[in-house]
Structures are given as C-alpha cells and as structure tokens.
Amino acid sequence: xxxxxxxxxxxxxxxxxxxxxxxxxxxxxxxxxxxxxxxxxxxxxxxxxxxxxxxxxxxxxxxxxxxxxxxxxxxxxxxxxxxxxxxxxxxxxxxxxxxxxxxxxxxxxxxxxxxxxxxxxxxxxxxxxxxxxxxxxxxxxxxxxxxxxxxxxxxxxxxxxxxxxxxxxxxxxxxxxxxxxxxxxxxxxxxxxxxxxxxxxxxxxxxxxxxxxxxxxxxxxxxxxxxxxxxxxxxxxxxxxxxxxxxxxxxxxxxxxxxxxxxxxxxxxxxxxxxxxxxxxxxxxxxxxxxxxxxxxxxxxxxxxxxxxxxxxxxxxxxxxxxxxxxxxxxxxxxxxxxxxxxxxxxxxxxxxxxxxxxxxxxxxxxxxxxxxxxxxxxxxxxxxxxxxxxxxxxxxxxxxx
Amino acid sequence: xxxxxxxxxxxxxxxxxxxxxxxxxxxxxxxxxxxxxxxxxxxxxxxxxxxxxxxxxxxxxxxxxxxxxxxxxxxxxxxxxxxxxxxxxxxxxxxxxxxxxxxxxxxxxxxxxxxxxxxxxxxxxxxxxxxxxxxxxxxxxxxxxxxxxxxx
Numbered sequence: 001x002x003x004x005x006x007x008x009x010x011x012x013x014x015x016x017x018x019x020x021x022x023x024x025x026x027x028x029x030x031x032x033x034x035x036x037x038x039x040x041x042x043x044x045x046x047x048x049x050x051x052x053x054x055x056x057x058x059x060x061x062x063x064x065x066x067x068x069x070x071x072x073x074x075x076x077x078x079x080x081x082x083x084x085x086x087x088x089x090x091x092x093x094x095x096x097x098x099x100x101x102x103x104x105x106x107x108x109x110x111x112x113x114x115x116x117x118x119x120x121x122x123x124x125x126x127x128x129x130x131x132x133x134x135x136x137x138x139x140x141x142x143x144x145x146x147x148x149x150x151x152x153x154x155x156x157x158x159x160x161x162x163x164x165x166x167x168x169x170x171x172x173x174x175x176x177x178x179x180x181x182x183x184x185x186x187x188x189x190x191x192x193x194x195x196x197x198x199x200x201x202x203x204x205x206x207x208x209x210x211x212x213x214x215x216x217x218x219x220x221x222x223x224x225x226x227x228x229x230x231x232x233x234x235x236x237x238x239x240x241x242x243x244x245x246x247x248x249x250x251x252x253x254x255x256x257x258x259x260x261x262x263x264x265x266x267x268x269x270x271x272x273x274x275x276x277x278x279x280x281x282x283x284x285x286x287x288x289x290x291x292x293x294x295x296x297x298x299x300x301x302x303x304x305x306x307x308x309x310x311x312x313x314x315x316x317x318x319x320x321x322x323x324x325x326x327x328x329x330x331x332x333x334x335x336x337x338x339x340x341x342x343x344x345x346x347x348x349x350x351x352x353x354x355x356x357x358x359x360x361x362x363x364x365x366x367x368x369x370x371x372x373x374x375x376x377x378x379x380x381x382x383x384x385x386x387x388x389x390x391x392x393x394x395x396x397x398x399x400x401x402x
Numbered sequence: 403x404x405x406x407x408x409x410x411x412x413x414x415x416x417x418x419x420x421x422x423x424x425x426x427x428x429x430x431x432x433x434x435x436x437x438x439x440x441x442x443x444x445x446x447x448x449x450x451x452x453x454x455x456x457x458x459x460x461x462x463x464x465x466x467x468x469x470x471x472x473x474x475x476x477x478x479x480x481x482x483x484x485x486x487x488x489x490x491x492x493x494x495x496x497x498x499x500x501x502x503x504x505x506x507x508x509x510x511x512x513x514x515x516x517x518x519x520x521x522x523x524x525x526x527x528x529x530x531x532x533x534x535x536x537x538x539x540x541x542x543x544x545x546x547x548x549x550x551x552x553x554x
Contacts, residue, residue, distance in 0.1 A: 058420060058421075060418075060421045060424070061420060061421050061423070061424025061425065061428070062424070064408070064410070064421070064424055064425045064428055065424060065428040068408045068425070068428050068429060068432065069428065069432050071408070072408060072429070072432055073432075077407045077408075077409070077471075078407070078408045078409065079409045079410075079411065080408070080409065080410050080411070080425075081410075081411040081412075082412055082413075082418070082421065084413070
C-alpha cells in the first residue's frame with residue numbers, strides 16, 4: 001500500500017519560532033516531510049508542508065489532530081488536502097519555467113492580464129518572488145507548464161502583452177542552470193554601445209549616404225551581409241586611424257552597460273563582446289570594460305590609414321554563433337551556462353546557441369527568437385533575468401563602500 | 403481561542419469518512435467541548451458527510467470541503483461542509499422540512515432532523531456557482547472558576 005501525502009497549508013500572523021513549533025509536533029508524531037515552502041509578506045505567513053503520513057487514510061486524522069491543535073492555538077488557518085498516489089505522481093513531474101517581468105512598477109491590472117493569459121494556456125503560477133529590492137520593477141513568476149500544449153504560443157502571447165503594456169520579460173526553464181550562468185556574450189552595436197559603428201566611420205569618411213544606402217539594401221535582403229560589409233568598408237578607404245578614434249569616441253555606452261558588466265565581473269562571470277562591426281572600434285571597448293574576450297571584423301591598415309579591405313573571415317550571423325561556441329569551449333563552460341545578448345537579426349543564431357538568449361531593443365524577429373526580451377533602453381535588466389536580486393545588488397554596493 | 407480556521411479538502415469517498423471524523427473531533431476537543439458535545443458534533447458532521455457521499459452517486463463534484471472554526475464575537479463553533487453534488491431541494495432551503503423526525507415509512511428527511519437535534523443551528527444553503535453548503539453551529543459553553551457553566 002502506497003503512502004498518503006497530505007498537503008498542509010498554514011496562513012496567518014507570523015512570529016519567531018512558529019515553524020519550530022509546527023515541525024516539532026510533526027517530528028514527535030513520527031511524520032516524514034516530503035516538501036516544504038514558506039513565504040512571508042509583512043507579518044503574514046504562508047507555509048506549505050507536504051507530509052508523508054504512511055499508508056492509508058487513518059494516519060491523516062492523527063496528523064490533523066497534531067497540526068490542527070498547534071496551528072489553531074497559534075492563530076493560524078490550516079488547509080489540509082490528502083493527495084492520493086495517482087495525483088502525487090502527477091505533482092512529482094512538474095515542468096517549471098521562470099517568467100521574469102521587468103517594468104517601471106508592475107501594476108495590478110497587468111498582473112490580472114498576465115495571470116489570465118497564463119491560465120488560458122493551462123499554465124499555473126506556482127510562486128511569485130519580488131526580485132527588485134524595494135519596488136515591483138522586477139518580479140519572478142514560476143510557472144508550472146506541465147499541461148501547457150504549446151510553450152511557443154504562450155511565449156508569443158506574452159510578447160503581445162509586452163507590446164501592449166511596455167513590460168519586459170524573460171521565459172526560461174527553472175532548472176539548475178537558471179541561476180548558474182558563467183559567461184555573458186554581448187553584441188556591440190546598439191547593444192553594448194548606443195549607436196552603429198559603421199555609421200560613425202562613414203560620417204568621418206564623408207560617405208554617410210552611400211553607406212546608409214548599402215545598409216538599407218542589405219536589410220531589404222537585396223545584398224547578403226558579407227557583400228554589404230565589404231562594399232561599405234571599401235567606401236572607408238583612406239580613413240585615418242585618428243578619424244577612427246574620433247568615431248569610436250562618439251559611440252556612448254548604452255545606459256546600464258558599464259555598471260552591468262562591472263557587476264557581472266564582480267560576480268565572477270566571464271564577459272565577452274562579439275561584433276559584426278570592426279576591431280578598431282571594439283578594442284577600446286574591451287579595454288574600457290575589461291572584457292575577457294572581444295571579436296569583430298578586422299580592418300586592414302597601411303600607413304596609418306584604412307585600406308578599405310577586411311582581413312580574414314567576415315563575422316556574420318553564423319560567425320557570431322561559432323565564436324560564442326568557441327569562447328565557451330575555451331572557457332570550458334557548457335552552452336547551457338552561456339548568455340547571449342543582442343539586438344539584430346544577425347544575433348539570432350548566437351542567442352539560440354546560448355542557454356539564455358536575450359533580445360535587446362524592439363525588433364520583433366529577434367524578440368520572438370529569444371528567451372528574454374528587454375525593450376527598455378537599459379542593459380541593467382539582464383541581471384534580473386540571471387536571477388540576481390535587488391538584495392544582491394545592494395549587498396554588492398555595500399561591499400564596495402566598505 | 404484566536405480567530406482561525408481548519409479546512410479539509412478530501413475526495414467524495416467513504417474511504418475518507420474516518421479522516422473527516424477525526425478532523426471534526428480534534429477541532430471540537432481543541433475548542434474545549436466536553437465529550438458529549440464532541441460526540442454530538444462528530445455524529446452530526448458525519449451524517450452530513452455521509453449524505454454528500456450517498457448523493458454523489460447521482461452526479462456532481464468529486465471533492466468535499468469541510469471547515470471548522472470559531473466564528474465571531476459570540477464564539478460559535480461552526481462546521482461547514484461544501485460540495486458540488488445535486489442541489490438542495492427547494493423545501494429544504496425554505497426550511498419547510500427536516501425539523502421533526504419523519505414517520506418510519508418515509509424514505510427521506512431523517513438526516514437533517516437528527517443534525518438539528520444534535521446541533522444548535524443547521525442551515526443548508528445553495529450557492530449561485532453550484533456549490534452546496536451545510537452550516538452546523540454549536541454554541542460554546544464557558545466554564546467559570548466556580549465550575550458552573552453558561553453559554554459563552
């Protein structure tokens with residue numbers, strides 16, 4: 001005869017020592033604890049204990065006597081639900097995903113829309129955690145999607161909700177790798193820096209319109225990425241190294257980029273940049289942000305001026321994904337523990353190669369291909385998607401001050 | 403006793419009758435009733451639970467929810483039994499039946515009459531969402547230092 005499990009949920013005013021009193025009663029009666037979860041909000045407690053009472057319904061009554069007496073004396077409300085073996089089997093195999101919501105402050109109407117949407121896809125919100133330290137700008141919803149027929153449809157509808165409400169979100173498996181990422185790889189143009197390097201170089205060369213026309217042609221699909229790059233670089237023939245330096249200096253870091261990389265490094269992450277742009281613009285960035293790796297297209301120089309040619313293989317979409325894999329292999333980090341962050345269609349393979357791919361910006365195609373989508377112009381949000389909490393960030397700040 | 407409540411959610415099945423009985427008994431004992439009152443509460447509650455199980459064969463939900471607690475300032479001990487089985491007949495809701503024990507040849511109506519004999523209040527209600535409720539109330543008796551008792 002299989003064991004009977006009883007889910008006991010206690011709620012009411014919290015006070016120190018309460019858990020000890022409840023569990024001591026269970027221990028004295030010889031019950032086994034199969035699972036436990038507790039949350040407190042202000043001074044209110046919500047405690048759930050899954051108790052294995054042994055075979056048959058008889059010991060359930062004994063449990064109710066033990067826990068009911070103690071809990072009522074403590075002013076708690078107790079819900080008890082015996083779970084038969086068939087149901088227990090179903091509960092044991094839950095497919096949990098973490099839905100992280102970033103916003104200017106999550107409002108109750110958005111939570112209502114989110115909860116209805118999740119429910120309509122037969123997903124269940126299991127737990128909710130506030131990640132931000134003192135507001136609702138970052139909240140984690142842990143979803144049980146065991147009975148959700150198409151996770152892709154749920155994600156697509158969440159993106160519609162993101163478009164309609166301005167929230168940013170991440171949806172990733174709630175497993176051992178969720179909070180154990182070790183390598184973060186950033187795209188550069190319009191991701192780590194707020195602008196496009198080629199546009200600044202073209203401006204220095206006085207070829208802004210011609211380069212923009214080739215960029216448009218490539219984006220419309222009339223020209224492949226490699227050919228468009230070679231033709232644009234050809235227009236930069238003769239540009240001096242000093243002019244390249246001025247272009248680099250005009251590219252500001254994206255808001256939150258410097259601080260985010262600094263925190264990632266402090267937390268022990270390896271950090272890399274992979275750019276479809278140019279080494280002469282990425283190298284100063286590598287120095288400034290103390291990046292561990294940086295890769296970009298190599299511009300040929302002769303006599304202190306660009307020759308208008310690119311050296312070696314072009315870093316295109318496939319190249320970026322290959323470089324991400326190569327850095328991970330060099331660092332001996334499994335791809336599940338790698339994060340890719342980018343804004344353009346040529347970042348999609350790189351983001352999909354990573355365990356967590358984060359789309360930065362508003363481009364629809366990459367938002368749909370990634371696990372997370374951050375539209376607000378601040379890279380700081382990625383820390384929350386990695387499971388870093390506001391408390392962690394405050395502790396880091398205190399440590400720096402000490 | 404602080405304002406708190408014990409709730410039990412079990413399958414509608416005779417396998418769980420003993421659990422329900424232990425549940426109500428433990429709460430009644432915890433509320434300070436003497437053995438006669440505890441027995442009365444347990445018998446009345448089990449009659450209600452058995453009714454739910456019997457009627458479940460005619461259709462309805464597969465879960466039964468019981469709650470016990472102390473209600474309001476007058477400190478009534480309240481047992482509530484909820485299920486989604488066949489609705490209460492209109493004459494039961496209207497309070498037209500179930501007060502006096504029916505004649506022996508009558509097939510129905512004994513349960514409510516027995517509960518009313520054992521408890522101070524017995525109120526059947528029908529929710530608009532299909533949920534059926536039976537509320538059983540026992541007034542608590544306060545025992546003073548001299549040993550005499552009075553309603554709380």
